[in-house]
Amino acid sequence: MLERTKLLIVDDLPENLRALQALLRDEERTVYQATSGDEALALLLEHDFALAILDVQMPGMDGFELAELMRGTEKTRHIPIVFVSAAGKELNYAFKGYEAGAVDFLYKPLDGDMVKSKVNVFVALHRQRQETQRQVVALEKARAEQEATLQALHLAQEELQRALRTRDEFMSLVAHELRTPLNTLSLETQLRKLQIERGVQEGFNPEVWKKMVARDDRQIQSMIRLIDDMLDVSRIRSGKLSIRPAETELSGLLQRVVADLSRQARETGCEISLKAEQEVRGHWDEFRIEQVIVNLLTNALRYGCGTPVEVKLEADWRAARITVRDGGKGIAEETQARIFEPFERGLDTGVSAGLGLGLYISKQLAEAHQGTLSVSSAPGDGSTFTLTLPRTAG
Ligand SMILES: Nc1ncnc2c1ncn2[C@@H]1O[C@H](COP(=O)(O)OP(=O)(O)O)[C@@H](O)[C@H]1O
């Protein structure tokens, strides 16, 4: 909707104002009247006028003085002025500072048509300017929107590129991680084939057999773990990771896990100690809790640089808390949040790491139990991972 155009007429004689008002009246205009310069100024500061028609000769502040004041004020500087003066008067007053075309003159007695056509020109100019301004604003808005869209597009593109890079890296990692145990298995098979062909008896020695099978089993288990991890990630991603809570006792579970990992611990030259003084029962998914503890312990063995690893179980009526502490290199503050992200592997550890899924899956499992998994660590001072499981949930 177009706003009404506002016009200001200033004259000390009410009859002159009335006459002008009659000439200027129009559906789309509002005409404001002032009988003095002061009154006019008050109106000028309050409204946005398309045009001011000023009587030159007024007692007190005359038309020129009023124009000077208007010129000196930011809000009124741009308003075009038409001076009304008696015919024959000298009007070469210097209006420096006014835009060209922004000042005009009318002579008394007023010629109705002349007044109308002059005012129409100014009003049309004003409308045009308003329209241009609206367009500029609209254009600026469109430009800003475009800019925002572009920005979003840019971000999405970067995100996509990162995702593609991660996928490529991931594929080569998985391939590598699977290839290593498969290589070993393949070698073992070749060896057995040779032994069978040559009929080498000692190849069938039960002791040798036992060791061979144990080696094979380790390779197979590591591949199964890897594939299970990947399946877990895809379950998490599609929101299908579920837990099956049942009556679970944690100290027994920890004893079992620690015993299972003791051989691996000896191999890395460190010892796992367990401090679980009391039984702690709750409603949790035993296999998933075991998975988390195994992840934390294998990390501690892998990144703990052969230092003693300490597992502790504590509980109050609200929650059970399992901490796994190592004395390794620790994790820099700025890295600590990242290690719980998928595919994040500390590159600073210098140890050949896994796929970087263990902690991500573990945290998700903790949260599926309404629990938490957190780390506290200072570089050089080891790391402590804490799994907290509420006892009231479920
Ligand atoms: N006990 C720890 N001490 C130092 N760094 C650790 C420890 N546990 C995990 N990290 C860091 O967190 C990263 C992510 O761990 P994780 O998700 O288990 O993946 P992965 O073991 O496959 O690398 C590891 O690569 C390692 O840099």
Ligand SMILES: [Mg+2]
């Ligand atoms: Mg790990």
